[in-house]
Amino acid sequence: MILTLALLSLPAPAKPTGPGIFCDLYPEAPVCAAGSVSCVMCHAEGGPPSFNAYGTDLRAALPLVDAYEDELPLALAAIEALDSDGDGASNLDEIQAGSWPGFGAEVETECLPQVGTGNSFYRVGEYDPHFAFKRITQDFCGRALRYEERQTLQSSLSALGWGRGDDGGEPEGYDDARQDPAVLELLRDQLEACVQSRYWQEVVWEIGIGVVQPKGYNSDLYILGNYEWDLRLFAYATTGDRDAADLMQAAYLVVEEPVGSGLLVAIDEPRTETEAYAQPLAAQDRFGLITTRHSLAMNVMFAPVPRTLASHWYRELLGLDISLSEGLNPIDELPGVYDWPSPRDVDDKGVWQEDCASCHTTLDPLSYPWARYNGIDLENGTTGMYLEDRATDVLPETDGAIFGLEIQTPEQWVAEAVASDAFSERVVELFWTYVFRRAPYSCEAEEYDALWTAFRDGDYPRADASRPRVVEEMLHELVLTNAYGTP
Amino acid sequence: MTLLLLSLLACGPDTTKPGDTLDGGSNDGGSSDGGSSDGGATDPGELPAAAAARADLRLKRWRQLSLDLETALELPGDALCLETGLYDCRDMHVVPLGGTSVPNGLYDTINTVAATTGLAMERFVLQACWNRAKADKALLEAGQPAVVFSHLSDPMGTSATAEELNAQTSELYRRLLARDPLQAELDALAGLHGTVLAEGAKNADWAVLACFTIGTTTEALTY
Numbered sequence: 253m254i255l256t257l258a259l260l261s262l263p264a265p266a267k268p269t270g271p272g273i274f275c276d277l278y279p280e281a282p283v284c285a286a287g288s289v290s291c292v293m294c295h296a297e298g299g300p301p302s303f304n305a306y307g308t309d310l311r312a313a314l315p316l317v318d319a320y321e322d323e324l325p326l327a328l329a330a331i332e333a334l335d336s337d338g339d340g341a342s343n344l345d346e347i348q349a350g351s352w353p354g355f356g357a358e359v360e361t362e363c364l365p366q367v368g369t370g371n372s373f374y375r376v377g378e379y380d381p382h383f384a385f386k387r388i389t390q391d392f393c394g395r396a397l398r399y400e401e402r403q404t405l406q407s408s409l410s411a412l413g414w415g416r417g418d419d420g421g422e423p424e425g426y427d428d429a430r431q432d433p434a435v436l437e438l439l440r441d442q443l444e445a446c447v448q449s450r451y452w453q454e455v456v457w458e459i460g461i462g463v464v465q466p467k468g469y470n471s472d473l474y475i476l477g478n479y480e481w482d483l484r485l486f487a488y489a490t491t492g493d494r495d496a497a498d499l500m501q502a503a504y505l506v507v508e509e510p511v512g513s514g515l516l517v518a519i520d521e522p523r524t525e526t527e528a529y530a531q532p533l534a535a536q537d538r539f540g541l542i543t544t545r546h547s548l549a550m551n552v553m554f555a556p557v558p559r560t561l562a563s564h565w566y567r568e569l570l571g572l573d574i575s576l577s578e579g580l581n582p583i584d585e586l587p588g589v590y591d592w593p594s595p596r597d598v599d600d601k602g603v604w605q606e607d608c609a610s611c612h613t614t615l616d617p618l619s620y621p622w623a624r625y626n627g628i629d630l631e632n633g634t635t636g637m638y639l640e641d642r643a644t645d646v647l648p649e650t651d652g653a654i655f656g657l658e659i660q661t662p663e664q665w666v667a668e669a670v671a672s673d674a675f676s677e678r679v680v681e682l683f684w685t686y687v688f689r690r691a692p693y694s695c696e697a698e699e700y701d702a703l704w705t706a707f708r709d710g711d712y713p714r715a716d717a718s719r720p721r722v723v724e725e726m727l728h729e730l731v732l733t734n735a736y737g738t739p
Numbered sequence: 740m741t742l743l744l745l746s747l748l749a750c751g752p753d754t755t756k757p758g759d760t761l762d763g764g765s766n767d768g769g770s771s772d773g774g775s776s777d778g779g780a781t782d783p784g785e786l787p788a789a790a791a792a793r794a795d796l797r798l799k800r801w802r803q804l805s806l807d808l809e810t811a812l813e814l815p816g817d818a819l820c821l822e823t824g825l826y827d828c829r830d831m832h833v834v835p836l837g838g839t840s841v842p843n844g845l846y847d848t849i850n851t852v853a854a855t856t857g858l859a860m861e862r863f864v865l866q867a868c869w870n871r872a873k874a875d876k877a878l879l880e881a882g883q884p885a886v887v888f889s890h891l892s893d894p895m896g897t898s899a900t901a902e903e904l905n906a907q908t909s910e911l912y913r914r915l916l917a918r919d920p921l922q923a924e925l926d927a928l929a930g931l932h933g934t935v936l937a938e939g940a941k942n943a944d945w946a947v948l949a950c951f952t953i954g955t956t957t958e959a960l961t962y
Contacts (some may be wrong), residue, residue: 296755361792361794362793362794362795363791364792366789366791366792366793367789367792368789368790369789370789371788371789371790371791372788374788374791374792375787376789376790376792376793377791377792377793386962387962390799390803390962393801394802394803394806395806395807395810396803396807396810396962397916397917398917399913399914399918400808402917402918418789418952450800451806454802458838458839458848461839461841461846461847462839462846462847465846466841466846467844479841512798626744635804661947685850686848688797689797689850689851690850736795739791739793739795
């Protein structure tokens with residue numbers, strides 16, 4: 253009790269409206285242009301409640317006499333000239349450059365310029381085709397080069413004029429290995445072979461686990477859905493020449509044929525009664541991962557308003573975590589009723605209240621279009637089905653919104669979603685993070701942005717084929733970044 | 740260290756143990772483990788090399804570690820490492836070695852080094868080396884040539900020529916690191932031989948520890 257009182261008595265300046273106010277003040281900042289401001293802009297790396305150096309200065313600048321929303325812009329402006337993290341750049345300069353004003357340069361030693369030359373093994377500080385080839389083999393084939401392979405690689409690259417080490421020289425006319433078509437072909441062929449490997453299939457499956465978050469049993473007879481349908485769909489849509497938009501738009505189902513082979517095949521309809529039980533929706537009602545039996549059972553459950561379903565896929569496939577105040581596009585459904593934007597609170601949960609409304613003005617309209625999809629039904633066998641009369645008492649209409657845009661149907665929801673920057677950035681983030689084990693460093697932000705925008709647009713300068721949102725084509729570009737191939 | 744090694748080796752399905760007074764020596768990979776991951780011969784006194792400012796190495800995850808050991812030691816995946824002789828290390832240590840675990844609700848891979856990552860890697864490599872040595876011993880007893888540990892004329896003996904030690908070391912370097920050893924590395928492993936035998940162990944024990952030493956260098960475990 254004493255602890256509770258102590259906590260309640262503490263000033264708590266951070267609120268979900270903070271990121272929005274930050275971006276109102278700095279709309280051109282890269283983090284705002286990308287659509288969201290992370291908590292660690294002000295908080296410590298572990299997240300709230302601890303503050304980083306910038307957050308500490310900001311907190312000190314907040315008198316907390318007037319309304320937080322009024323004070324915050326003034327406090328942000330007041331600390332612009334400070335260098336909170338002591339790295340030599342002002343807070344404003346760092347915000348505008350896409351860096352972190354609360355973390356000093358010491359967190360990214362990897363971005364320091366290369367000093368010193370004279371390495372007989374690596375081209376340190378520049379793109380090294382030997383290094384990149386070896387990494388491709390390890391990342392996408394899952395294994396190190398064998399002794400004989402390494403000898404062959406060195407012979408091949410040396411014959412092209414790219415000897416090992418930073419004194420290995422360059423062929424005439426090139427100052428970067430990525431300009432040499434023969435090098436590009438060598439790397440491309442290796443990646444092409446590796447992404448066909450069983451290892452890479454298993455890796456993609458594992459990345460899918462993070463997105464699907466499987467629960468329960470992998471049985472087609474399980475009432476709450478067999479998550480392997482979801483994982484197969486994830487793997488299918490993110491391999492080959494498929495458009496990753498299928499993650500949310502696929503009307504097909506994916507099976508492994510023959511079982512145990514690792515070969516994934518799309519089918520239009522379930523082939524057996526058991527499969528029909530596992531995936532009961534008609535094709536026109538299917539929307540990729542969102543509407544599998546597992547997804548609906550686990551995320552809708554018994555709720556008339558499927559908020560968890562919407563927020564799960566908003567987070568996992570668009571990278572926007574509403575609980576972290578990401579992707580908030582408030583819709584005031586009751587203008588003039590309260591002093592703040594508010595949702596209708598259709599199921600009488602009290603979400604109209606100011607502290608709830610800051611998220612629910614986004615979350616509730618995001619959920620409405622999915623209200624006809626049933627969650628768990630333990631009595632009538634309608635788990636995971638589309639029911640025309642579901643939740644009509646609280647939602648006679650399912651008009652909703654995504655990204656602040658009014659929509660009427662799930663089809664419109666997913667169309668806006670897959671066309672968004674958020675979707676492309678999220679899919680690239682999933683694969684980048686698996687390969688690199690980390691987010692991009694600040695010195696890699698430009699390459700990273702180019703990567704996901706090219707993924708969105710299908711615009712790869714060095715790719716054989718350029719189609720929007722094809723993961724394997726994006727990977728061909730990823731391995732040519734400095735972030736990947738520069739030791 | 741001796742106790743640790745003995746207990747690890749005892750975890751395998753075969754309770755045969757190396758010499759009772761084994762000293763594992765260091766596992767610093769001789770002088771080659773300088774933080775560069777490949778061709779990483781970075782003995783500063785012998786081969787000066789500018790360090791990469793990025794220093795952006797990644798630890799191999801369990802599948803990569805397993806595939807590399809399968810290839811290097813020519814063992815099937817399920818014969819590499821079994822804890823208590825029962826539990827496949829690829830399942831048992833999947834999370835600290837960068838995997839996910841659906842039954843435990845661990846959906847995201849850890850991207851840092853966990854408290855048990857180092858232990859898991861060492862157990863994985865040591866058992867793989869031990870199992871390869873055991874398989875080679877069986878081959879020799881059956882009158883067939885050993886696959887990896889083939890350069891010691893008397894595995895159960897207590898002396899070996901410099902040529903035998905260098906040949907065995909080179910074999911392991913080629914298999915585990917895909918390169919030839921530097922002279923300094925040959926010398927370091929020869930030094931380990933002296934240390935191990937001084938403790939009362941056999942040539943074969945040294946061979947397993949040489950395999951373990953090379954297989955747990957930064958060069959072997961990162962890329």
